Amino acid sequence: MKRAKRNHSTLDLTTDEIISVRDVTVQFGSKKVLDGLNLDIHRGEILGFIGPSGAGKSVLMRTILGLNKKVSGHIKILGQDIDEISDNEKVEIDMRMGVLFQHGALFSALNVLENIQVPMREYLDLSPKLMDELARLKISLVGLEADTAEKYPSELSGGMIKRAALARALALDPHIVFLDEPTSGLDPIGAADFDLLIEDLRDTMGLTVYMVTHDLDSLYAVCDRIAVLGHKKVMVEGTIEDMLKFDDPWVQSYFRGKRARQIVPHKRHPEPEIKETAE
Numbered sequence: 001m002k003r004a005k006r007n008h009s010t011l012d013l014t015t016d017e018i019i020s021v022r023d024v025t026v027q028f029g030s031k032k033v034l035d036g037l038n039l040d041i042h043r044g045e046i047l048g049f050i051g052p053s054g055a056g057k058s059v060l061m062r063t064i065l066g067l068n069k070k071v072s073g074h075i076k077i078l079g080q081d082i083d084e085i086s087d088n089e090k091v092e093i094d095m096r097m098g099v100l101f102q103h104g105a106l107f108s109a110l111n112v113l114e115n116i117q118v119p120m121r122e123y124l125d126l127s128p129k130l131m132d133e134l135a136r137l138k139i140s141l142v143g144l145e146a147d148t149a150e151k152y153p154s155e156l157s158g159g160m161i162k163r164a165a166l167a168r169a170l171a172l173d174p175h176i177v178f179l180d181e182p183t184s185g186l187d188p189i190g191a192a193d194f195d196l197l198i199e200d201l202r203d204t205m206g207l208t209v210y211m212v213t214h215d216l217d218s219l220y221a222v223c224d225r226i227a228v229l230g231h232k233k234v235m236v237e238g239t240i241e242d243m244l245k246f247d248d249p250w251v252q253s254y255f256r257g258k259r260a261r262q263i264v265p266h267k268r269h270p271e272p273e274i275k276e277t278a279e
C-alpha cells in the first residue's frame with residue numbers, strides 16, 4: 001500500500017495554478033510528439049483540451065500524470081516540480097489526481113463497489129465498513145442507483161460504465177480530475193447528462209477538470225476555457241469566441257465546420273462562413 005505522511009506535505013493546496021507545464025518536449029524514438037509545450041490549469045476551471053487525432057493530447061495527459069517520460073521541460077503540480085519531489089510527495093500528488101481513461105478501464109472481475117475501492121485500498125488504511133460506505137457515497141454522487149454497487153462492468157451500459165469509472169476517479173476526493181474523451185460512445189442525451197454531472201461536481205466539490213475531448217457540445221456546454229493542441233504545442237487557448245477568431249485551418253474547420261453549424265447558436269457566428277478545410 002502507498003501511504004503519504006500528510007503532516008510533512010509541501011504541496012500548495014491553495015494555489016490557483018493547479019498545474020503548470022513549461023517548455024515540455026516528449027519524443028518516442030526519433031518522433032517528437034510535443035515540442036516546447038506550455039499550459040496552465042487553474043483551480044476550479046473546466047479546461048477542454050482539443051486537437052486533431054494523433055496530435056498528442058493523450059501523450060500530454062499521460063506525461064502530466066507521470067506515465068510518459070519527457071525529454072525536457074518542467075511540470076509543476078500544486079506548486080511542486082514533479083522532477084524534484086520526494087517519494088512521499090509523489091504519493092500525495094497521485095492521491096490528488098483522479099483519472100477517467102477513455103474506455104472507462106474498470107476491472108472486469110470486480111463489481112462497481114470493489115472497483116471504486118481499488119484506489120482506497122492502494123492509498124488509505126480504512127476499515128472494510130468505512131470503504132463500503134465511502135464507495136456507496138461516490139456511487140450516489142455520480143448519479144448511479146444504489147444497486148449498481150453489486151453489478152459487474154459487463155452488466156452496465158456505456159453511460160453507467162463512464163459514471164462508475166468517474167466514481168472511481170473521485171474515490172480519494174482529488175483536487176483535479178483528468179477525463180479522456182468522457183462522452184465518446186454516449187448518445188447525445190447521455191453525453192449532455194454527463195457534461196452536467198461534471199459541471200455539478202466542479203461546482204459542489206470545487207474540482208478542477210482537464211477534459212480531453214472531440215465533443216463540440218461539451219466545449220459549449222461546460223468548458224470555461226479551451227486549449228488547442230497543434231504543431232506539437234498549445235497553439236491557442238481561450239474562450240469559444242477566441243477560437244472563432246483564431247486564424248488556423250484546423251481550428252476554423254472545427255469551430256465553423258458542418259457539425260459546428262448544427263449546434264452553435266447563430267449569434268455566435270457574426271462573421272461570414274469560411275471555406276471548410278480537411279481535418
Ligand SMILES: Nc1ncnc2c1ncn2[C@@H]1O[C@H](COP(=O)(O)OP(=O)(O)OP(=O)(O)O)[C@@H](O)[C@H]1O
Nearest residue numbers: 028029033051052053054055056057058059060214
Ligand atoms: N508509447 C508510445 N510509443 C510510441 N509512440 C507513441 C506512444 N504513445 C503515443 N505515441 C504516438 O504519439 C502520437 C500522439 O498520440 P496521442 O494518443 O497522444 O494522440 P491523441 O491526440 O490523443 O489522438 P486521438 O484524438 O486520436 O486520441 C501518435 O502518433 C502516437 O502513435
